[in-house]
Amino acid sequence: MTDPLSTTLAALADPTRRAILARLSTGEASVNELAEPFDMTLAAVSKHIKVLENAGLVSRSKQAQYRPCALDATPMREVATYVETYRRFWEQNLDQLDAYLRKLQTPDSNTKN
Amino acid sequence: MTDPLSTTLAALADPTRRAILARLSTGEASVNELAEPFDMTLAAVSKHIKVLENAGLVSRSKQAQYRPCALDATPMREVATYVETYRRFWEQNLDQLDAYLRKLQTPDSNTKN
DNA sequence: TTCGTATTTTACTGATGAGTAAAATACCAA
DNA sequence: TTGGTATTTTACTCATCAGTAAAATACGAA
Numbered sequence: 001m002t003d004p005l006s007t008t009l010a011a012l013a014d015p016t017r018r019a020i021l022a023r024l025s026t027g028e029a030s031v032n033e034l035a036e037p038f039d040m041t042l043a044a045v046s047k048h049i050k051v052l053e054n055a056g057l058v059s060r061s062k063q064a065q066y067r068p069c070a071l072d073a074t075p076m077r078e079v080a081t082y083v084e085t086y087r088r089f090w091e092q093n094l095d096q097l098d099a100y101l102r103k104l105q106t107p108d109s110n111t112k113n
Numbered sequence: 114m115t116d117p118l119s120t121t122l123a124a125l126a127d128p129t130r131r132a133i134l135a136r137l138s139t140g141e142a143s144v145n146e147l148a149e150p151f152d153m154t155l156a157a158v159s160k161h162i163k164v165l166e167n168a169g170l171v172s173r174s175k176q177a178q179y180r181p182c183a184l185d186a187t188p189m190r191e192v193a194t195y196v197e198t199y200r201r202f203w204e205q206n207l208d209q210l211d212a213y214l215r216k217l218q219t220p221d222s223n224t225k226n
Numbered sequence: 227t228t229c230g231t232a233t234t235t236t237a238c239t240g241a242t243g244a245g246t247a248a249a250a251t252a253c254c255a256a
Numbered sequence: 257t258t259g260g261t262a263t264t265t266t267a268c269t270c271a272t273c274a275g276t277a278a279a280a281t282a283c284g285a286a
Contacts, residue, residue, distance in 0.1 A: 006126050013122035014274090018195075025202065031233060044275055046234060051273095065232045065283045073202035080196045082131075087193065089138065089186035127244090144263060157245050159264060164243090178253045178262045 004056075005082060008075040011055035016040070017048050021057060024071035028061075034069060117169075118195060121188040124168035129153070130161050134170060137184035141174075147182060 011017055020034050035045035049069055052058040056075045060067050124130055133147050148158035162182060165171040169188045173180050 003128060005131075006128055009122050009126035012195075013119050013126055015116060015119055016274095018118075021199075025199065032231090040274095041276060042232085043234070043277085047274075050234090065230095067233070067282095071199075071202060072206065073199040074206055076196045076199050077203045080193065080200065082125075083189045083193045083196070086134075086138065086184075086186040086189050089184060090190045093185065093187055129244095145261090153244095154246060155262085156247085156264070160244075163264090178260095180252095180263065 004075065005078050007055045008057065008079055011051050011057055012076075012079070014048070014051075016045075017052055020045075020048060020052065020069075021071060024058065024069055028068045028070045030066045030068050117188065118191050120168045121170070121192055124164050124170055125189075125192070127161070127164075129158075130165055133158075133161060133165065133182075134184060137171065137182055141181045141183045143179045143181050 012021075016038060019037070023029060023034060023037075031042065031046055031049060034049065035042050038045060049058060053060060053069075057072055058069045059072045060069055125134075129151060132150070136142060136147060136150075144155065144159055144162060147162065148155050151158060162171060166173060166182075170185055171182045172185045173182055
């Protein structure tokens with residue numbers, strides 16, 4: 001699983017990590033700040049951050065003993081591009097659902113019952 | 114990891130499974146047909162399909178001894194929606210890169226060297 | 227230097243994932 | 257019924273992941 005898209009998707013496939021990214025979308029934060037909402041060791045959060053960093057979704061800087069995290073959404077672009085190639089399929093399904101619902105509401109279609 | 118988005122992302126975070134979906138985007142296929150391109154046991158492919166089915170990305174039907182697979186991209190909608198919330202961040206990064214490259218190309222900015 | 231705060235690393239545990247081989251199941255056809 | 261094709265299940269192995277506790281590291285401040 002060394003391809004970047006797999007790495008990005010795997011990193012995103014965890015609610016804790018997505019919450020960290022959501023927090024970072026409001027601005028930089030230290031590990032302590034990021035860990036605060038979670039019922040989890042600091043070390044555990046540190047490892048989640050490492051996964052995100054490894055996927056290129058988080059970048060780090062250095063300020064004294066702090067190593068603040070910043071969001072880097074760039075790898076999500078590939079995810080967006082990937083799922084977009086399937087858009088027509090889910091929209092097609094919605095169209096079918098829509099047609100089905102319309103059919104149910106059309107009196108004529110139910111005359112046999 | 115029981116939330117649907119995590120399940121979908123985890124299912125997509127594997128090149129074999131994405132290849133299966135790509136194949137299914139061209140139409141239904143049996144497990145044997147799906148397994149053909151892979152250097153992997155039929156049982157292994159069967160399990161990958163189970164993961165996709167579990168994520169709602171693949172639906173099955175029954176035709177004699179065949180249990181053909183069909184693509185259902187519906188769960189990808191949530192993925193698309195999710196990454197879209199970060200679009201402004203990666204576009205911002207592109208803008209910054211663009212500005213940076215422009216700056217490099219502007220003679221005035223390098224007069225000090 | 228010594229302390230305190232921030233963060234990571236290490237060693238370990240338990241759960242889960244990918245893969246295999248071989249047996250089991252399902253269903254059609256002769 | 258017997259055989260054949262399609263597919264899944266089971267039991268097992270190996271690797272990876274999430275989490276913890278405790279030690280280690282990094283760095284500013286007194």
